[in-house]
Amino acid sequence: MKIVIHRADSRGKANHGWLNSSHTFSFAHYYNSERMGFGALRVINDDYIAGGTGFDTHPHKDMEIISVPISGALEHKDSMGNIRVIRESEIQVMSAGTGVAHSEYNHLKDEVSNFLQIWVIPERAGVEPNYDQKEFDKKLRENKFQLIVSPDGKEGSLKINQQAYFSLINLTSGNGVRYEKHRSQNGIYFFVMKGELELSDQLLYERDGAAVESDNEISLKAQTDVKLLVIEVPLR
Structure with a gap:
């Protein structure tokens, strides 16, 4: 058995005021040649978003994006016409495929929301974009x-x-x-x-x-x- 441990305090850090994020793998301005992913798993970002703030509309292509809310609530809007809010115990998936644009905002005005943003490299490129979410018991x-x-x-x-x-x-x-x-x-x-x-x-x-x-x-x-x-x- 081969095990590689990534301690919490070894993750890359990014604090933008409205966003405080820890990156398990190389992302944005954090680069570590030994942290480029694990197989098809490319990104695990542990994001804390200040109340009423968030990610403006931005594009993705050929990436599977999974969001796991830990606390608070996130409002999602995308170019496929989806406008949804996800909360703890709900999971969100988006296949970016040929291309999609979306935004993610903290739905709460006065509380920090925390979620895991996870990217997985797709099995096939160029699929039709898709969005789904579900609450799990x-x-x-x-x-x-x-x-x-x-x-x-x-x-x-x-x-x-x-x-x-x-x-x-x-x-x-x-x-x-x-x-x-x-x-x-x-x-x-x-x-x-x-x-x-x-x-x-x-x-x-x-x-x-x-x-x-x-x-x-x-x-x-x-x-x-x-x-x-x-x-x-x-x-x-």
Whole structure:
């Protein structure tokens, strides 16, 4: 098993006043030749957006963009005509494909909103752009993996244009689970949203990440109550 740990305090930082962001991988003005992504996983940005502010309309092309709200609410508008608000327990996916423009604003005027912005390189270029979002029942991820994103929409997950699988799990302190890969050739990226987690002989803390190349099953154990995002992606 090969594990590369990305500690929370090793991430690239960007503070624009209205936006305070931490970059797991190289992004914008943060460049690290050893942090260019993990297989098809290209970006994990941990964004805190001040009340009433946000990203003005900007374009994307040939990228799968997944948003995971942690707190607050985000207002999304795009060139496909979608105007939506996403909140905690909702997941948003957008296949940029041949090209799309969108904006993301903090829907709340007086509170900071926090979300994970994740980019995955698509399986095929030039597809028709698509947008979707869905609320997922938090009770269904208590001490078990809840599939939220997949290539085929199985188990009620949202579809993206890549052989990638995203899952959430809320583990109570002391509980252990085994994560079984959907595709044996995929790698797995574990991102700890909250708590302290034991992975193999490594301890992961809040906002730590771990890129894992391994056999089909990985053992995990919660040292405290844990909220965990699992991203399984093709390595090539």
